[in-house]
Amino acid sequence: MDHTSDNETQKTPTSCSSTTSNSAPNEGKTKCGDCCGAEAQLSLHDDHDHANSEASNISLFLPAIISLVALLIAIALDNFFPQSWFTGWIRLGWYVAAYIPVGFPVLKEAVESIRKGDVFSEFFLMGIATIGAFAIGEYPEGVAVMLFYSVGEAFQNIAVRRAKTNIKTLLDQRPDEVNVLQGNQAITRKAETVAIGEIIQLKAGEKLALDGELISNNAFFDTAALTGESKPDGKNKGDVVLAGMINLNGVAQVKVTTAYKDSKLSRILELVQNASAQKAPTELFIRKFAKIYTPIVVALALAISTLPYFFVDNYVFSEWLYRALIFLVISCPCALVISIPLGYFGGIGAASKHGILFKGSNFLDVIASIQHVVMDKTGTITEGVFKVQDVNFNDKFNRDEILGMVNALESRSTHPVATAIHQFVGEVDHNLPLNNIEEIAGHGLKAEINGKNLLVGNFRLLDKFSIRYDIDPSSIVYTTIAVAYGDQFVGYITIADSIKEDAHLTINLLKSLGINATMLSGDKNTVVQYVAKTLGITNAHGDLLPEDKVNKVKAIKSKNESVAFVGDGVNDAPVVALSDVGIAMGGLGSDATIETADVVIQDDKPSKIPTAIAIGKQTKRIVWQNISLAFGVKAVVLILGAGGLATMWEAVFADVGVALLAIMNAVRIQRMKF
Known part of the structure; x- marks a missing residue:
């Protein structure tokens, strides 16, 4: 119901709300992404609880350690302690043995990817690059490239596992x-x-x-x-x-x-588990880009190794093949396709630590660009805990009898006002013959009792039924519940709600971020303006029906401003559907918000609104830092490689080195303070 307050209608799910589970089949293995042949496994469904232990982490590096030892021995025998027997097939066999621990898993994945129709995976790129190095006699570099790639993959696995485990540990507090x-x-x-x-x-x-x-x-x-x-x-x-x-x-x-x-916690876990299924536009673009980009660089590598035959006088195939192999190693887009989803997942994790739940990485992008925050009053800016202040009834009516009828009618509502009246009056008399109960949106409740109409709501409700009254509603500061019985004005009940402790801080933080704030409420305008003045909100409107709120938000959006709407999670569905991102004050008792909002603030603190925006902005900043880093370094080394000025070592840095730097940058957000 609506008693001149904010909670008119039941909120319905928006078009971009919670998603269905999309867990991946191979949780134990993290791959670069669809564009490289497999989905980035960022789901929380981890069947191996020991995955984040030290022993598990060391086992990830065991193949690399074996290959490194064998490679160092081979390099020593080649350059520092030359042996006559270390030549020919023995030398090749030793390097092959050093290659197998790190190379075989990659070649196996390449074959599996090809069987699934994905030829141009990063496994395929690394496989042909390193096998090509062996073919032209560059054994140490062939092993080294695969070794460093394996180390990079291990670090990627650890980073993703840590992100998954941190959030799961944070949220899954249920004893078995x-x-x-x-x-x-x-x-x-x-x-x-x-x-x-x-x-x-x-x-x-x-x-x-x-x-x-x-x-x-x-x-x-x-x-x-x-x-x-x-x-x-x-x-x-x-x-x-x-x-x-x-x-x-x-x-x-x-x-x-x-x-x-x-349980509520199960729903929260499901929400975060499904969050990675909602991809941000940046993430989707990178995936599509890489699916086009990878075949192109393979074609360019073939051109680099063959076309110079027609234009270069002293063409040496092995030399140009080496350049093409370097080009392939550099082109692998691992830094992009693992660090970007990991960056968004890190943002979701950082928000979870602050009691803020994002239903997808796309909402991190949207909230980062919000220019205007529109808020409910009751339950968002104020506590939503009403208390009856005064009862002003005409003496010709029996005060207790009318209050009993009002209490019985209000017992049919879950509105905070109904709770306040129940706490003030006491037990409900269920024997009262209430008939034809009707809720009038934006006005209040109507029922028939003892053959007479009982009206309980705002003064607009009395106007609707042509009930005359002799007071000026605008002169009353508090929220007012008007009562009429038998087509006569009985009087009114005043109810007060307190402003939340951090509401003033919230408005100041939004201003510091350059974000406009507007308060829209169905509550009486005198109350709304009093709260707005107290908090320093310049745009505030009261006495609004649901359609009025929609019109106000439309007016804001007509100025090309992106809008976030913040409510208590059980009302204002039209406004939520219209806004760019819906933020719900979840609270400990409001299950509906888990289902409906794009972002859920679990502890009902409005100060978490600017925190959520700050996390969104920082996540977006880190993602674009990674994109710039990866593209910048790769572009330079690709040009050097094609011109014969870069070796396999520079190629390794451009691939694995940049990927590791991007990953470290991505996980940084989980340690930031907001």
């Missing part, structure tokens, strides 16, 4: 087992087997595994797993408690209300 009360005894059971309605016993320091309702009188919980904030949160009997919360004192009992797989 719980203590379920059966009679007076606590029985340990698997969390996923616990049914709705069963009671869990939670000792001090234990984590809750399932969502539920607190049936103990009170308890304090650490909610960091869901909000990023470790500040103790007091809960009373009947309050909702969620999986991932840690009981801080005494023994608490919780009645399970949601299955293990449907």
Whole structure:
């Protein structure tokens, strides 16, 4: 319902909201990307929990270590301690043995990629380049190129695993087992087997595994797993408690209300697991570019090795083949196709650490370019926790009787105003004969009781039914609930909502980023203007119906400004659909936001809005740094290689070296402070 406040309609999913799971089949292996023959495996579905251990990391480098030792021995026998026996087939055999540990896995992947129809993968490029080096007698360089490539791949694997594990460790705080009360005894059971309605016993320091309702009188919980904030949160009997919360004192009992797989934390995990499926435009462009780019450089390499025959007097095939091989090694686009998705994934991870969930890397790009933030008032700028301040009824009406009817009608609504009235009046009299209950969007509620109409809402509702009243609504500062019964004006109830602690900081941070802020609200204009003046918001509009908000946002977008809309996650669907990115104040009790918004702020703090924008901007900056680095270095070394001025060593740096630099730059965002 709408009581001159912000929560009019149920929000529906936008066209770019949550995605279906797109986990890859080979989680243990990270590859450069579709453009090189395989998808960048950035999913969180990791079946090997030990993958990030030191032993696992060392095993990644074991083939490279074996090849390095064999290569160093061979170089020593070639140059420093020459031996008469180290020639011919023995020398070739030794270098082949040094090549196999790092080369065989790559050649195997190349064959598999070709079988799948992807000829121009990075495995194919590295294979023909190194085999070509062997063919012209450049054994050390053939082994060295594959060795450094293998080292680069190992570092890529570690970087991606670390990104996956960091986020999974951050979010998946659910214990596998719980203590379920059966009679007076606590029985340990698997969390996923616990049914709705069963009671869990939670000792001090234990984590809750399932969502539920607190049936103990009170308890304090650490909610960091869901909000990023470790500040103790007091809960009373009947309050909702969620999986991932840690009981801080005494023994608490919780009645399970949601299955293990449907808990809020499970939804959050699914959201982040699916986030990499929503690709940013930059990422999609690089993939398409590389699919065209790679065959072109292969053709150019063939031209470099053959065409000079017709134009160069002293043409030596092995010399021009060497240049072509260098060209191929340089051309491998690994730096782009691994570091770019890793950069976006790092941005998603950095946001998760701050209790901000992005539903895809595309939203990181969009939010980085936001010029105007449009906000709800209730639940976004204010706490959304209303308290009745005063009841002003005409003396000819029985105050308690009218309040009882209002309370009964409001019990049909989930609006914060309804909660405030219920807390003020008390228990609902369910015996009252309420009939023909109707919610009038943007106005309030109407029902029939004892043969008379009962109207509860804003003064526009009274105007709609031609109810006369003798007061000026604009003279009342607080949110006002007008009441009419039997076609007569009964009076009004005033309700107040407090401004959030960090709301003022939010507006200042947005201004410092050069972003305009507008507040749109269905609440009465006097309240909206008071809040706006307090916070320093110059553009604020109250008394708005849902269609009015749409028109206001359309007016902003007509100025070619990109708009983010911030709401409480259960209303204003038309405005969210119209905005470039929808940001929802998720809160601990609002499941709808997990399904509907593009970005979810878990702890309801508006100051996370500029934080999300800052993370988006930094992610985009890092991605473009990597693109510039990769293209710049490769362009220079490609020209040098084609002209015979670069060796395989420069080629290795242009490929593996640049890839490693780009990866280190990409993972840097996860360590930044925002």
